[in-house]
Amino acid sequence: MERRDFLKLASMAGLGVVAAGALSRDAAAADPYSGPLFINVHASGGWDPTSLCDPKGAQSVEEQETRDAMNRSYLAADIGEAGNLRYAPVGNIPAFFKKHYSKLLVINGIDTGTNSHDAGVRNTWSGTLRDGKPGFAALVAGVRGGALPMGFISNGGYETTANLVPVTRMPETGLLRRLAYPNVIDPAAETPERYHTEATMTRILEARQARHAAKLEQQRLPHMKQAMSTLFTSRVGQNELKQLMQYLPEKFEDASLRKQAQVAIAAYRAGICVSANLSIGGFDTHGNHDQNHIPRLDALCDGIDFLLTAAEEQGIADRVVVVVGSDFGRTPGYNQGNGKDHWNITSMMLAGPGILGNRVVGATDERHNPVSVDPVTLQPSENGVRITPGHVHKALRRLAGIAEEPTVQRFPLSEEEDLPLLG
Helix, strand or coil: CCEEEEECCCCHCCEECCCCHHHCCCCCCCCCCCCEEEEEEEEEECCCCCCCCCCCEEEEHHHHHHCCCCCCCEEHHCEEEECEHHHHHHHHHHHHHHHHHHCCCCEEECCCCCHHHHHHHHHHHHHCCCCCCCCCCHHHHHHCCCCCCCCCCEECCCCCCCCCCCCCEEHHHHHHHHHHHHCCCCCCCCCCEEEHHHHHHHHHHHHHHHHHHHHHHCCHHHHHHHHHHHHHHHHHCCCCHHHHHHHCCCCCCHHHHHHHHHHHHHHHHCCCCCEEEECCCCCCCCCHHHHHHHHHHHHHHHHHHHHHHHHEEEEEEEEEEEEEEEEEECCCCCCCCCCCCCCCCCEEEEEECCCCCCCCEEECCCCEEEEEEECCCCCEEEEEEEEECCHHHHHHHHHCCCCCHHHHHHHCCCCCCCCCCCC
């Protein structure tokens, strides 16, 4: 009874939340996943690209003191460069770009079309402002690994799945170990003691099977039969969790984003994960922007650096696609509280196989307004198109090889042109 569908109703076991439509999928025979791992890194609250990958420094010391200044923390003359990328000279951001510029694609001047948090998050991660549409992580997991027990792991961000795949939210690691070894009193002990002998556990399992079969026979509604079967397998199968435990590190990092990356990589190496949302908050800095925002950007870059470095060290860098984004951007000037408010223009950063690094696509003017680009050359053009999240998602769907899948075509992005963003 060790079936790969044991987390379809993992919320009942304290591990995750499942979309109702996923109950119709028969996933008993899923093979270990070996395709690319797609990781979204969400900067929750609306980041400031002008303090990161689309730098706009003050033109003079005198201008820095004004509310209209683009940035008070640095001058335009101090903007840094790494390869073809430009970066804000604040915090630990220079070190991040100098280390990873060759891998990174930066897309600037993306118009999210909104200043609303909910709509911005939805557009950034699904490619549309319309309600109820699945994010890219859910789409690719639904197509490539809907039968996997942890096909789509989420730590926040945009989690709408349109019933294509369950969402697994990761608990603390102690709970994972207890779920993987339910017959062990203390799985962390050097010499774990068992509640029951193996023979007794076999009899318990046989009794559960018999009870399940009897209850199933009494049920007449097909969807209820499927739900009961899914719940049963979720409660009796621990094989995949045991496999996951083999890849989890002995010690977890303290930083939340690093820890999230460790779990995602372990689940992928165990063959049970296709996509993951990593999330870090604190970017909605309506007050004291520079003091509050730059440390969060440092933490974000630290997490991305850890993720990319860990992928290299574990030999999977050529199979990990990373997409970094946020709700939207922040205003060019400061408000009366030295903060920055919501701005619909933003950036995204991407890295991984099939993505040409050391490139910047798109641009903004000196007041962080978007510059249109030629749809073929991607060079600035007055008669060009304004880049939107939809363009990015069309490119991601092509990269993942799912654009023509019937499941994906149910959620078209037909209003957007095909732009050669990824190189």
